[in-house]
Amino acid sequence: MTVMQTKPADTARTAPADICSAPPRRHPRPDGQDRYTISEVVAFTGLTAHTLRWYERIGLMPHVDRSHTGQRRYSNRDLDWLDFVTKLRLTGMPVADMVRYAELVREGESTYAERQELLESTRRDVLTRIAELHDTLSVLDHKISFYAAGK
């Protein structure tokens, strides 16, 4: 991976993004930098470049800034968004629903209520899935102890 030469970050960027950003950063990012190439983002997130471009095409990413030659330059805010999307994906949320949330974010403050609803419904799903997994865990433990005793 080549770490590209970067211009100083545009402080005036007004790309719509989720106002409420996640405080804990899971991927180390070089300090004082705000313009990452796609291959850097691949390294940070574990997603493929193809998937990153595809997310953009389907409207799951806010518009990503470009270099003067047309190459993508991701901001820290974009990385935060990708972290969030990755978490939503882990809950089993369909991509279409995540796109819907992204649209609400783009539409601005007037969609706060709807966003809150969507997240609350997702929260309920997550709690259900956790309960199911605990249930499964107890079945697994039961069977494992059977095999452990049996031989």
Added chain:
Amino acid sequence: MTVMQTKPADTARTAPADICSAPPRRHPRPDGQDRYTISEVVAFTGLTAHTLRWYERIGLMPHVDRSHTGQRRYSNRDLDWLDFVTKLRLTGMPVADMVRYAELVREGESTYAERQELLESTRRDVLTRIAELHDTLSVLDHKISFYAAGK
């Protein structure tokens, strides 16, 4: 759904099944019955008839008994197996891996160790997924409280 006329259950059935059956029954089953039609199993499990036949084709089900006219007759043991498979599916285990486990069960006692290993690795996956979901939950809670305060 038609509740079919049933013969008394073959007590001599020796179909290979997981010796270690799950004690808690999640779907109500009529007492004293051991031969269910496919549509009864659909009602019990929530799976579709297509999916049940497909599970059999790919080797995920032990061989299901048939009526004299060739229709499937599921036993309580088959239902236990389906409950277990459904739980494994919830963990995100690929169908191919479940088929592998089913094969081990068919091969008999000599595969106890390998079955135990497989279940233990699944157990680790489940714990990981639970941790991921808790992580996601805290992000959701953070955002929800932001929206709740913000409007």
Added chain:
DNA sequence: TATGACCTTCGAGTGCACTCCAGGCAAGCG
């Protein structure tokens, strides 16, 4: 100036887990 690493787009292809369809058999009912 040429090589190779990196990037671009758009459209097509892949793998998984179902899901459906066509064509047909068997049983119960008026």
Added chain:
DNA sequence: CGCTTGCCTGGAGTGCACTCGAAGGTCATA
């Protein structure tokens, strides 16, 4: 007897979430 319902089979189709390929542009270094 004919109608309806339920079930059978094998193979084809669907939807999702990527994943890849082709053709070509850009850029730093040899």
